Amino acid sequence: MNERVEPAGAASAPETRRARLLERARALRQAYLQVFGIPDYAGYVAHMAVRHPGEKVLSQREFFACAIDRKYSMKGPRCC
Amino acid sequence: MNKTASVVLWPAVAIVGAISFGLLALNRGENVSAVWLVTAALSVYLIAYRFYSKFIAEKVLQLDDARVTPAHRHNDGMDYVPTNKVVLFGHHFAAIAGAGPLVGPVLAAQMGYLPGTLWILVGVVVAGAVQDFIVLFVSMRRDGRSLGEMIKIELGPIPGSLALVGVLAIMIIILAVLSLIVVKALTGSPWGLFTIAATIPIALLMGIYMRIIRPGHVGEASIFGVVLLLASIIFGRTVAEDPTWSVIFSLTGTQLAWALIIYGAIAASLPVWLMLAPRDYLSTFLKIGTIVALALGIYFVAPKLAMPQLTRFIDGSGPVFSGTLFPFLFITIACGSVSGFHALISSGTSPKMVEKESHTRLIGFGGMLAESFVAIMALTAACVLDPGVYFAMNAPAAVVGTTAENAAKVISSWGFVITPELITQTATDIGETTILARAGGAPTLAVGMAQILGQALGGKTMEAFWYHFAILFEALFILTTIDAGTRIGRFMIQDMLGHVYKPLGNTEFLPANVLATVLCVGLWGYFLYQGVVDPLGGINTLWQLFGVGNQMLAGIALLLCTTVLVKMKRERYVWVTLVPTAWLLITTLTAGLQKIFSSDPRVGFIALAERFSTAVAQGKVLAPAKSIEEMQRVAFNNYLDAGVCAVFVVLVLAMCVYALKISLQALKQAQPTAVETPYMAEPKGAGA
Numbered sequence: 040m041n042e043r044v045e046p047a048g049a050a051s052a053p054e055t056r057r058a059r060l061l062e063r064a065r066a067l068r069q070a071y072l073q074v075f076g077i078p079d080y081a082g083y084v085a086h087m088a089v090r091h092p093g094e095k096v097l098s099q100r101e102f103f104a105c106a107i108d109r110k111y112s113m114k115g116p117r118c119c
Numbered sequence: 120m121n122k123t124a125s126v127v128l129w130p131a132v133a134i135v136g137a138i139s140f141g142l143l144a145l146n147r148g149e150n151v152s153a154v155w156l157v158t159a160a161l162s163v164y165l166i167a168y169r170f171y172s173k174f175i176a177e178k179v180l181q182l183d184d185a186r187v188t189p190a191h192r193h194n195d196g197m198d199y200v201p202t203n204k205v206v207l208f209g210h211h212f213a214a215i216a217g218a219g220p221l222v223g224p225v226l227a228a229q230m231g232y233l234p235g236t237l238w239i240l241v242g243v244v245v246a247g248a249v250q251d252f253i254v255l256f257v258s259m260r261r262d263g264r265s266l267g268e269m270i271k272i273e274l275g276p277i278p279g280s281l282a283l284v285g286v287l288a289i290m291i292i293i294l295a296v297l298s299l300i301v302v303k304a305l306t307g308s309p310w311g312l313f314t315i316a317a318t319i320p321i322a323l324l325m326g327i328y329m330r331i332i333r334p335g336h337v338g339e340a341s342i343f344g345v346v347l348l349l350a351s352i353i354f355g356r357t358v359a360e361d362p363t364w365s366v367i368f369s370l371t372g373t374q375l376a377w378a379l380i381i382y383g384a385i386a387a388s389l390p391v392w393l394m395l396a397p398r399d400y401l402s403t404f405l406k407i408g409t410i411v412a413l414a415l416g417i418y419f420v421a422p423k424l425a426m427p428q429l430t431r432f433i434d435g436s437g438p439v440f441s442g443t444l445f446p447f448l449f450i451t452i453a454c455g456s457v458s459g460f461h462a463l464i465s466s467g468t469s470p471k472m473v474e475k476e477s478h479t480r481l482i483g484f485g486g487m488l489a490e491s492f493v494a495i496m497a498l499t500a501a502c503v504l505d506p507g508v509y510f511a512m513n514a515p516a517a518v519v520g521t522t523a524e525n526a527a528k529v530i531s532s533w534g535f536v537i538t539p540e541l542i543t544q545t546a547t548d549i550g551e552t553t554i555l556a557r558a559g560g561a562p563t564l565a566v567g568m569a570q571i572l573g574q575a576l577g578g579k580t581m582e583a584f585w586y587h588f589a590i591l592f593e594a595l596f597i598l599t600t601i602d603a604g605t606r607i608g609r610f611m612i613q614d615m616l617g618h619v620y621k622p623l624g625n626t627e628f629l630p631a632n633v634l635a636t637v638l639c640v641g642l643w644g645y646f647l648y649q650g651v652v653d654p655l656g657g658i659n660t661l662w663q664l665f666g667v668g669n670q671m672l673a674g675i676a677l678l679l680c681t682t683v684l685v686k687m688k689r690e691r692y693v694w695v696t697l698v699p700t701a702w703l704l705i706t707t708l709t710a711g712l713q714k715i716f717s718s719d720p721r722v723g724f725i726a727l728a729e730r731f732s733t734a735v736a737q738g739k740v741l742a743p744a745k746s747i748e749e750m751q752r753v754a755f756n757n758y759l760d761a762g763v764c765a766v767f768v769v770l771v772l773a774m775c776v777y778a779l780k781i782s783l784q785a786l787k788q789a790q791p792t793a794v795e796t797p798y799m800a801e802p803k804g805a806g807a
Binding site for chain 2: 090104106109
């Protein structure tokens with residue numbers, strides 16, 4: 040489930056049981072967000088930290104607004 | 120899995136499947152348990168997935184995990200996100216599963232359970248899952264482009280534009296038919312209407328919570344949303360029993376049609392976060408939850424199939440829809456077997472999230488198998504009902520009349536013995552005043568679900584709750600589709616208008632937005648309104664029009680897949696897409712041409728239109744029309760429906776010609792000519 044952990048995030052490899060459980064809970068939460076298409080702010084922050092360090096990161100409010108608007112303004116029709 | 124286990128396991132699955140089919144097909148007299156139907160379906164899915172999808176993945180498409188997917192190439196943390204394959208399977212399934220697989224199988228149940236089951240299973244393996252899988256693959260190899268764009272690139276600009284016209288026409292018809300299902304379910308049902316109306320303030324409240332009070336906390340908002348929804352179902356009974364409120368919430372079909380038209384125009388003009396997004400989340404949660412509950416319910420309760428294997432209505436005289444088994448079964452059950460709409464989803468968000476090429480097998484092929492399973496459950500729910508009840512709900516008033524006594528008499532004369540008491544008792548059990556003229560699948564499925572879930576949880580006293588829960592769940596995602604579909608329709612209309620007069624294509628330009636919204640709502644609203652007032656029209660006409668359109672779109676998507684395979688120089692395997700393409704073309708062209716030209720007025724649009732216009736010329740009024748004006752309306756609408764059907768037929772024939780031309784050119788080339796995003800190898804360690 041943790042295939043989406045970016046290389047830098049993986050550096051803090053969970054050593055204790057507690058950390059492993061937390062990691063597991065985080066992955067489950069992310070899976071739930073992705074299945075239902077809910078914008079994943081934590082994933083976005085992690086992505087920015089790895090791919091675009093130093094760049095401005097949107098606040099949770101900004102990110103959510105932007106992601107929802109994009110999701111529903113896409114041209115693709117939905118299903119029957 | 121190790122080899123020995125595999126050698127034992129797969130024959131075992133095959134044997135279980137064969138036994139299930141044997142029980143379903145050879146049983147005489149006694150009613151079979153629905154568990155066998157579901158088990159037979161699951162065995163087919165497992166075998167098809169294990170063997171056929173593997174063959175397509177390895178030999179036909181030659182999926183290459185070393186090749187970078189768009190999710191990695193463009194990883195932006197928002198649209199392009201490499202996603203775990205099981206998670207993406209769930210996401211894709213939630214996106215493709217809609218009202219379609221719930222409606223078609225219920226309507227097709229009038230021919231018995233066997234024809235529908237066989238077409239759902241054969242269709243999904245040979246056509247539906249193949250289409251979804253290959254379109255997903257083709258789009259993934261082209262940076263997640265949409266179906267329209269891919270047709271433009273691979274087949275040329277004219278076929279690209281033709282495909283867009285076809286998609287818009289199908290959108291309009293589906294919005295009309297889905298709205299009509301809601302109208303049929305809610306006419307004169309204060310309980311149902313109250314709960315559906317309550318979803319509007321609930322969604323607005325959630326929207327404000329998610330955007331302003333606790334930004335991004337969809338989970339919290341959804342929890343209180345679901346609690347409020349359940350409360351509104353329980354409170355709905357009080358509304359229905361109250362003498363004043365029950366009158367306020369009892370609307371006629373015409374009033375409901377107008378309400379939906381106005382709702383569509385307003386909803387599509389609100390910001391997406393206010394109503395569309397929260398409602399979409401709510402309906403997705405309910406959808407997944409209900410599907411799981413229904414599957415568990417069927418296994419747990421093991422209801423008996425009350426509908427026969429085959430009914431006499433395979434001869435085309437059925438009351439739910441007219442037309443013989445071939446070709447009309449194959450257009451009535453579209454979603455669940457093969458749905459052109461999925462080609463639009465498979466070229467939407469999913470290809471942008473695929474982590475590795477090999478994952479498309481589970482997501483595309485597996486996702487469609489899961490949707491097919493939903494169709495099988497809908498068919499099961501319709502077939503466990505007493506056939507008399509089924510026909511009472513789905514036959515039009517023109518055939519069975521408007522009283523329980525009359526309906527029982529007519530339906531019993533068909534050989535499905537039923538008493539008027541059972542009809543009224545069923546209505547009382549579900550907390551409604553009548554079950555007559557509730558065509559459209561949703562109410563039938565709701566009664567079936569209420570009986571299954573009622574047996575599992577709560578017994579008879581809970582049936583009314585489960586019925587309204589099922590109606591709410593279907594209406595909720597139909598309303599979401601009306602909102603989102605109107606927005607997409609507006610966007611496409613603006614795109615087309617922009618070619619005529621540039622400022623009209625500007626999506627930031629308010630007057631152009633309003634014009635396109637009104638046009639879009641006006642178009643589907645027209646078909647909806649006619650479906651409500653036309654005594655001979657309605658679901659039986661519109662659903663077939665939708666079926667023809669949807670299957671034609673599937674034909675177009677498969678023509679694209681076929682052309683791409685030829686252009687990739689994989690012509691050896693072209694039968695994988697060519698066989699389903701041919702079958703879809705044969706069934707839909709036959710159905711389309713019969714709908715236009717059949718001399719039987721129950722089937723042919725023109726025959727019916729002529730019958731009515733001739734009578735108008737002689738000043739005669741034909742039942743069930745009541746005035747010359749109604750007669751003229753019937754005639755006009757049938758000419759219009761014939762025209763829409765003709766557009767679909769011409770479109771698909773034109774696509775055939777283009778696909779053939781391009782494929783023949785590609786065959787002469789020595790090198791592959793498909794236009795893919797250039798190959799890029801996965802860098803070591805990327806996307807780990």
